[in-house]
Amino acid sequence: GIKLKYCSNCGSDKLEFKIPKDDNMKRYCCKECNTIFYTNPNIVVGALCLRNESILMAKRNINPRKGLWTLPAGFMENAETLQEGAIRETFEETGSKAEIIMPYTMFSLPHINQVHMFYLADLLDENFGPTVESSEVKLFQIDEILWDEIAFPTVKKTLEYYIEDKEINKFIFREEDIKLW
Numbered sequence: 001g002i003k004l005k006y007c008s009n010c011g012s013d014k015l016e017f018k019i020p021k022d023d024n025m026k027r028y029c030c031k032e033c034n035t036i037f038y039t040n041p042n043i044v045v046g047a048l049c050l051r052n053e054s055i056l057m058a059k060r061n062i063n064p065r066k067g068l069w070t071l072p073a074g075f076m077e078n079a080e081t082l083q084e085g086a087i088r089e090t091f092e093e094t095g096s097k098a099e100i101i102m103p104y105t106m107f108s109l110p111h112i113n114q115v116h117m118f119y120l121a122d123l124l125d126e127n128f129g130p131t132v133e134s135s136e137v138k139l140f141q142i143d144e145i146l147w148d149e150i151a152f153p154t155v156k157k158t159l160e161y162y163i164e165d166k167e168i169n170k171f172i173f174r175e176e177d178i179k180l181w
């Protein structure tokens, strides 16, 4: 986990890593001001955006996994909803606007303290192109997907589920745990 050196509340360096009273997990606790620092999983939200049955993907221009292809996704921000996060990430990474169709996949990744969630979405325009975060943005037909160049396992699984569902033209929400200890 993250190592804390200073208390972000009072600036003291008198932090102790211990189980607080009535708790059951170790937390950083400030001896000066008694603040307890809780760390919780981060949520990554994204979208599988469709345009004439093609899928919008972005080639990552930033680490991790620079140079590999992803569905638009990123860390949820404070003060936004999941759907807003998916639409924002799609715009930031591709330049295009999306409209949510339905929640599609949700993955718990306890080994990295993350939850990944993808929506199915309609791509509303074709204004996509390279951005700060993406060196290339492209619509892929199913048979064009570069399976050996996918950035994240949860992106790959979401694409695989989409193809499976597309076969029978019935799209269902899926929840999955990925445990890599």
Ligand code: ZN
Binding pocket: 007, 008, 009, 010, 011, 012, 030, 031, 032, 033, 034, 035
């Ligand atoms: Zn403090």
